[in-house]
Amino acid sequence: MRDNLTPREIVSELDKYIIGQSDAKRMVAIAMRNRWRRNRIEPVLRDEIAPKNILMIGPTGVGKTEIARRLATLSGSPFSKVEATKFTEVGYVGRDVESMIRDLMEIGVNLVRNEEMERVKVRAEKSAEERLLDLLLPPSPSRFAAGEAIAMPAAGSDASMGGGDPGSTREKLRMLWRKGELDERRVKMEVTMASPTMEIMAMPGMEEIGSQFKDMFSKAFPQKKKTRDLRVKDAYDILLQEESDRLVDMDKVTEQAKERVEQSGIIFIDELDKICGKQGGSGVDVSREGVQRDLLPVVEGCVVNTKYGMVKTDHILFIAAGAFHLSKPSDLVPELQGRFPLRVELSALDKKDFYRILTEPKNALTVQYRALLETEGVTVEFTDGALLEVAAFAQRINEETENIGARRLYTIMEKILSDLSFEASDKSGQKVIVDEAYVREQLSDVAEDRDLSRYIL
């Protein structure tokens, strides 16, 4: 989670998960770095520099969405991924395109709030612990009378060991609690009940309004309190939450989040090709074109009203992706084409790529299967020959039936390992070597029968 990664570093992070597609990686890396560069320019010029939106074009299953997903975890910036097909034209029932800005703002607020929570964590934990001890051992009034400070200030003296008189009951309790010995004990505590549940009729597309209403009502009604009997551990979690909420200034969070969203937000619009109707189409296409037109102002820069206030979209970076095999980018309404000046094509994957995808990424399928079977005490090993065979087979099936890219590997691997997955529980302690012959054997039925492979793989 760093926003100061250089393009080279971004690419090498992406390389850990995505094979090939270096052009696309370079382009998103540059776009991300440009946000960082822009932020160090004097304000007057900074406002003039608009992000260059990217359009990723490529067949299905070659890593478009994967790149976006990995980018999301890499960048400390608010990032959201939406499917263009989820939206409907303004005026029709459904989600309007502006909701993606509201979602991004929501993400931004969560991001900043979590950072703030992290910052106040130590303080929150300390006061939650004190409150817990107050519950377990209510401070006696006589101590007040004697002018003895209740444990609160004492705790400040030595946070790690707990201050105060180590012999006192309170300190003994503290030690027990820290050792986890009180976790299962029960304690009575006053908890705030969720505000009167008001089910606003959730009409499709109206969720937004619904949640705004709920927010309003929860502020208008006094919150109800109720005494509940809780496990000490759960009580502590509630106290910690309350203390964190108390220490985090939500107004500041909102303000910062807005700044972050406006200046460094990234929205990934997937499946853009699916809202691109061929010319002269029927009614459905008209509505799709409507979505495209609604997208224009958002991508170009406008102001969207969210529950956290107005958000300007001028500097939000948009990355769109689509397979574009039934339609072409030129089928998009012309204005929208112009909003995505950077185009990058992702290449189809072949068996060399498949082999690498099976072995290199940190989350490679072979790694996943090995870990899964490990839990049963079964050690699997894949020989190179086996994986080359899988890769070659994947390419062949992709050519013969439909090209679904790397997704083909999932179906093939699942087929190869299905017997083993079923029997693994009985094979604890064994070592299984998956070699070329094993792969051939498992795939023999589908390899011979093309029609069968259509169904199974």
Ligand SMILES: Nc1ncnc2c1ncn2[C@@H]1O[C@H](COP(=O)(O)OP(=O)(O)OP(=O)(O)O)[C@@H](O)[C@H]1O
């Ligand atoms: N180049 C690649 N390197 C590693 N894994 C890949 C690559 N391409 C695809 N994959 C794997 O295949 C799966 C599908 O890829 P992804 O979701 O990125 O496809 P896509 O290009 O978005 O396709 P679609 O057009 O259908 O949305 C991913 O889960 C990913 O693990």
Ligand SMILES: [Mg+2]
């Ligand atoms: Mg995708």
